[in-house]
Amino acid sequence: MRISGLVLIALACLLPIIWFVPLAATRDPVALFSQYLGSSALVLMGINQFIATRMPGLETVFGSLDRIYVLHKWLGVIAMVAMGLHDIVDAEMNGLRGGPLAGIAEDIGEISLYGLLVLALASVITFIPYHLWKWSHRLIGIFFALAAFHFFFIEKPFSVADPLGLYISAFCLLGIISYLWMSLFRPMVPRGHGYKISAVRHLGGLTEIELKPKGRGLKHKPGQFAFLSINGSGLSEEHPFTLSGAPHEDRSLRFSIKDLGNYTRRLRREVETGMEATVTRPFGHFSMPFGRDPQIWIGAGVGITPFIAFAESLKSRETGPVKLYYCVRERDDIPYVVELEKIAEEVSGLELIIVNSAEGVRLTPDRVATDLGGDLSQAHVFFCGPVAMRKALRRGLVLKGLRASRFHFEEFQMRTGIGLSTLAEWLWDRGIYAIEKRRAARTQPAE
Structure with a gap:
C-alpha cells in the first residue's frame, strides 16, 4: 500500500489533538483521552467504510485494490482496539450536560460496541463460510451508524457544532453515506460492462471462461483482475478473478477460475455458453515494467x-x-x-x-x-x-x-x-x- 494513503489516515486521526489539548486544562485528562480514542475510532471506521466503496481514484492514493483490502482489515482491527479502550477507560466527566437523548445514546453506544466486536471477530475467523461472513459483514454499517448516534447525543465537553464536533461528524457522515451507497444505491445503478459467455472449458481443477463484449467492452492491462458476476443465475454475486488473457482489440476477456470454495464449485457446475455476465472495471497494479532489465x-x-x-x-x-x-x-x-x-x-x-x-x-x-x-x-x-x-x-x-x-x-x-x-x-x-x-x-x- 502507498505511504501517501497511510500518512493521510494518520493525519486524520492526529488532527483532533489540536482541539483536545486545550480541553485538558479544565477537564480530566484520562477521561479526555478516552474520548479521543472513541473519536479516533469513528474517524477510522468512517474512512474504512469509504475505501470499501472501490471508488475511482482510491488506488491512486492507497495503492492497488488487493492492498486496500489488507488496509481495510487492519483499519477495522485498530478501530476496534481504540473503541474497546474507550469503553474500558472511564470517559465520564463532572459538570457536563447532555440532551434528552443522552441516556439512550449511552445504551446505544454499548450495543454498537459489542455488535461491532462480534462482527469484527467473525471477519477474522476465516473458517466461517464466505457467504455467511459476507452477509454478516453488511451489518457493520448499521452498528457504525449506532456509534455515530452515540457520538452525536452523548455528554461530551464540546458541542457537535464546534470545530472538533464538526470534524468528527464529517467522518461519521462519510461512513454512513458510503454504507448507504454500497448497500442501497449502488445495486440500483447500472455498472460494469455487459458480456456474453462464448466458451467454457474445464482444465483439471480450473474453469476457463471466455467472454465477448455486448458493447464497447472492458479495457485492461496484463495482470489485472476484475469483478465478475453471471446475470440471471445463482452466480450473480460479484467475485474478483484474475484476467488470464492479454488485452485484445475486440476487448474479449478470459478468466481462469480455480475451484476453491462454494461459489467457484457452483460456477464450475452451472456456467454455460450463452449466459450473460457483467464485468466491472479492472483493478490492480501487478504489471510488467518497461525497459530492458531482466x-x-x-x-x-x-x-x-x-x-x-x-x-x-x-x-x-x-x-x-x-x-x-x-x-x-x-x-x-x-x-x-x-x-x-x-x-x-x-x-x-x-x-x-x-x-x-x-x-x-x-x-x-x-x-x-x-x-x-x-x-x-x-x-x-x-x-x-x-x-x-x-x-x-x-x-x-x-x-x-x-x-x-x-x-x-x-x-x-x-x-x-x-x-x-x-x-x-x-x-x-x-x-x-x-x-x-x-x-x-x-x-x-x-x-
Whole structure:
C-alpha cells in the first residue's frame, strides 16, 4: 500500500489533538483521552467504510485494490482496539450536560460496541463460510451508524457544532453515506460492462471462461483482475478473478477460475455458453515494467494465470529477457503448458521452465540466481502463488542482491485473519534473516 494513503489516515486521526489539548486544562485528562480514542475510532471506521466503496481514484492514493483490502482489515482491527479502550477507560466527566437523548445514546453506544466486536471477530475467523461472513459483514454499517448516534447525543465537553464536533461528524457522515451507497444505491445503478459467455472449458481443477463484449467492452492491462458476476443465475454475486488473457482489440476477456470454495464449485457446475455476465472495471497494479532489465516470473499452481496474460502481451512489445518458472505438482495436470510453450517459441526473449515438485525439484533462490548469471541487482521478480513460498523466495533473493522494491506480488487472498501466528512467524523470519545476512557478510571475501 502507498505511504501517501497511510500518512493521510494518520493525519486524520492526529488532527483532533489540536482541539483536545486545550480541553485538558479544565477537564480530566484520562477521561479526555478516552474520548479521543472513541473519536479516533469513528474517524477510522468512517474512512474504512469509504475505501470499501472501490471508488475511482482510491488506488491512486492507497495503492492497488488487493492492498486496500489488507488496509481495510487492519483499519477495522485498530478501530476496534481504540473503541474497546474507550469503553474500558472511564470517559465520564463532572459538570457536563447532555440532551434528552443522552441516556439512550449511552445504551446505544454499548450495543454498537459489542455488535461491532462480534462482527469484527467473525471477519477474522476465516473458517466461517464466505457467504455467511459476507452477509454478516453488511451489518457493520448499521452498528457504525449506532456509534455515530452515540457520538452525536452523548455528554461530551464540546458541542457537535464546534470545530472538533464538526470534524468528527464529517467522518461519521462519510461512513454512513458510503454504507448507504454500497448497500442501497449502488445495486440500483447500472455498472460494469455487459458480456456474453462464448466458451467454457474445464482444465483439471480450473474453469476457463471466455467472454465477448455486448458493447464497447472492458479495457485492461496484463495482470489485472476484475469483478465478475453471471446475470440471471445463482452466480450473480460479484467475485474478483484474475484476467488470464492479454488485452485484445475486440476487448474479449478470459478468466481462469480455480475451484476453491462454494461459489467457484457452483460456477464450475452451472456456467454455460450463452449466459450473460457483467464485468466491472479492472483493478490492480501487478504489471510488467518497461525497459530492458531482466525479469523473473514465478507462477505456482493457479498463480500462473496473470503470467499467461504477461506472455501473450510480449508478442506486441519489447522487453528484457524473461524467465518464467511454472511451479507444479504433477506434470500431467498443468493447464496452459502447451499454450505457454507455443508463446515461448514465438517470443525469443521468453524462456519457460517447468518446476515439478513431484520429481523432487524445488525452486530456490540459489537456482534463480544461478539461472540469471548471479547478478540480481537489475532484475525484476514477479510472483503469484502461496504466501509461504513467496516469503521464502523473497527473503533469499534479497540476500542475493535483489532490490526489495523489485519483488512484485499481489495480496490475492481477499479475506484473511488478523495474523497473530503470521506476526510471530514474521518476527522469527526477521531474526533468521538478520543472522543469515551477518553470516553472509562475514563469509564474503574482501575486495
